[in-house]
Amino acid sequence: MNEATxxxxxxxxxxxxxxxxxxxxxxxFERRGYLQAGAFVPEIVLENPDLVEQIHREFVHAGSDVVExxxxxxxxxKLRIVGKEHLLEPLNRDALRIASTVARxxxxxxxxxxxxxxxxxxxxxxxxxxxxxxEEQVEWIVDAGMDFVIGETFSYFEEALIALDVIRQAELxxxxxxxxxxxxxxxxxxxxxxxxxxxxxAGADVVGLNCIRGPRTLLPLIKDVRAxxxxxxxxxxxxxxxxxxxxxxxxxxxxxxxxxxxxxxxPTALDPFTCNRYEIGExxxxxxxxxxxxxxVCCGNGAHHTRSMAEALGRTPPASxxxxxxxxHSFLGDNEQLKEHNKAYATEL
Ligand SMILES: [Zn+2]
Numbered sequence: 001m002n003e004a005t006x007x008x009x010x011x012x013x014x015x016x017x018x019x020x021x022x023x024x025x026x027x028x029f030e031r032r033g034y035l036q037a038g039a040f041v042p043e044i045v046l047e048n049p050d051l052v053e054q055i056h057r058e059f060v061h062a063g064s065d066v067v068e069x070x071x072x073x074x075x076x077x078k079l080r081i082v083g084k085e086h087l088l089e090p091l092n093r094d095a096l097r098i099a100s101t102v103a104r105x106x107x108x109x110x111x112x113x114x115x116x117x118x119x120x121x122x123x124x125x126x127x128x129x130x131x132x133x134x135e136e137q138v139e140w141i142v143d144a145g146m147d148f149v150i151g152e153t154f155s156y157f158e159e160a161l162i163a164l165d166v167i168r169q170a171e172l173x174x175x176x177x178x179x180x181x182x183x184x185x186x187x188x189x190x191x192x193x194x195x196x197x198x199x200x201x202a203g204a205d206v207v208g209l210n211c212i213r214g215p216r217t218l219l220p221l222i223k224d225v226r227a228x229x230x231x232x233x234x235x236x237x238x239x240x241x242x243x244x245x246x247x248x249x250x251x252x253x254x255x256x257x258x259x260x261x262x263x264x265x266x267p268t269a270l271d272p273f274t275c276n277r278y279e280i281g282e283x284x285x286x287x288x289x290x291x292x293x294x295x296x297v298c299c300g301n302g303a304h305h306t307r308s309m310a311e312a313l314g315r316t317p318p319a320s321x322x323x324x325x326x327x328x329h330s331f332l333g334d335n336e337q338l339k340e341h342n343k344a345y346a347t348e349l
């Protein structure tokens with residue numbers, strides 16, 4: 001595949017229709033017991049590479065058009081915190097190779113990933129530090145022959161801008177998404193539509209929002225973004241029922257959650273807020289109607305969410321073979337072969 005073909009891949013697909021990108025690997029592996037909440041470092045890439053490859057395949061099976069390399073929080077700052085800075089390069093290179101392998105085999109797009117460093121501060125030292133971190137990661141992304149780069153979860157606009165600049169120097173297409181916390185603005189104080197417009201002007205191919213907010217509190221902001229830019233727009237909420245009063249998943253609370261260490265449901269006790277598959281399907285439909293073409297679900301995503309999103313967009317990924325058919329249910333079904341006494345039992349459920 002030559003450079004020109006790669007450059008066309010994502011943008012051509014977006015011109016033709018929606019593109020789904022499954023995310024949320026950190027939360028999913030944490031739930032499965034292979035990754036620690038707190039540091040949230042994707043050490044599993046080195047410890048259990050087969051599981052990473054498997055989860056990529058599961059999400060493609062469920063309808064993802066993109067295989068995103070699992071390097072979220074796999075940057076120098078995070079690895080330093082867990083005392084494994086020396087594993088930075090092998091972790092990144094392995095994650096990229098695994099994602100690329102699955103993408104090539106399944107005809108999906110291979111994406112590299114840059115994310116918030118939590119090391120950024122808008123001064124000379126902060127700028128230089130994150131630029132160096134992004135440069136080394138993009139070098140590995142280029143070596144791996146990825147189709148495009150996702151720069152995500154930036155709450156500092158300027159950090160996103162530095163990531164974008166590094167991606168553009170490598171001449172790779174970019175999807176740049178900002179993280180909007182409780183206040184509906186980036187750290188610089190600009191509304192998401194203003195910040196996304198600036199990213200577009202700086203040369204981003206796709207702009208939008210990811211993580212932090214659930215469908216209900218992300219959608220209004222993404223509609224403003226759609227109205228403010230000419231390029232394709234990305235929307236990847238977390239699958240949690242955030243509200244106007246508690247618009248981010250960090251701000252969610254519920255009475256009687258005293259058993260949770262620290263008393264805050266984020267990030268390990270968000271279960272009662274989880275969107276069901278139909279709510280995610282509804283989000284996909286509303287996002288598409290609003291003009292969003294690049295969509296997915298971030299932290300908390302499960303394969304059933306991705307499948308539901310794909311089906312809401314009119315697709316039947318391989319996993320749709322097992323989508324619910326309640327006509328076959330022992331008690332609730334209306335299938336002719338089911339026993340009448342079981343059907344009668346349904347009234348007692
Ligand atoms: Zn996320």
